[in-house]
Amino acid sequence: QVQLVESGGGLVQAGGSLRLSCAASGFTLDNYAIGWFRQAPGKERESVSCISSVFGSTYYANSVKGRFTISKDNAKNTVYLQMNSLKPEDTAVYYCAAGTFISAVCYDHHDYDYWGQGTQATVSS
Numbered sequence: 001q002v003q004l005v006e007s008g009g010g011l012v013q014a015g016g017s018l019r020l021s022c023a024a025s026g027f028t029l030d031n032y033a034i035g036w037f038r039q040a041p042g043k044e045r046e047s048v049s050c051i052s053s054v055f056g057s058t059y060y061a062n063s064v065k066g067r068f069t070i071s072k073d074n075a076k077n078t079v080y081l082q083m084n085s086l087k088p089e090d091t092a093v094y095y096c097a098a099g100t101f102i103s104a105v106c107y108d109h110h111d112y113d114y115w116g117q118g119t120q121a122t123v124s125s
Contacts, residue, residue: 002026002114004096009119012086018121020081022096027114030074033099033106036081038092038121048094049081050106059107064090086123093118 008020020036035050049060049070058070069082079096097112 004098004114004116006094006096006116006119009094009121011122011124014086014088014123014125016086016123017082017084018086020083020094020096020119020121022079022081022116024077024079024098027098028074029072029077029079029098031100033101033103033111034070034072034079035097035099035106035109035112036070036079036094037097037109038090038094039118040092043092045095045109047107047109051079052104052106053099053102054104057104057106059105061107083121086121088123088125091121091123093120 003025005023033053036048037045038048039045067085071080095118096116098114099112101111
């Protein structure tokens with residue numbers, strides 16, 4: 001059974017950090033594009049960061065560039081999103097996703113096949 005399980009969300013003050021984890025089971029992440037997306041109340045889902053299936057190239061949304069870092073541990077079959085210098089506007093439910101598509105572009109959520117249940121990150125001012 002294919003499953004993605006996120007963890008690591010919580011409540012943090014502005015300027016603080018969180019590290020989100022996404023553990024995969026039922027398949028090997030190494031062969032997939034991996035993305036982190038977020039959705040705030042009343043807003044559309046947006047791409048935060050991803051690792052493409054082509055050369056493992058990474059993408060970061062302009063709003064998080066320089067503050068967030070995506071990484072993958074193939075041995076643990078887990079993807080991480082390190083979030084530093086958090087801002088209140090980073091408050092959202094964060095989802096990880098995996099996709100079988102072959103492309104250097106990985107930020108379109110429509111391309112993804114599997115999704116986790118999401119983890120809430122709340123940044124207070």
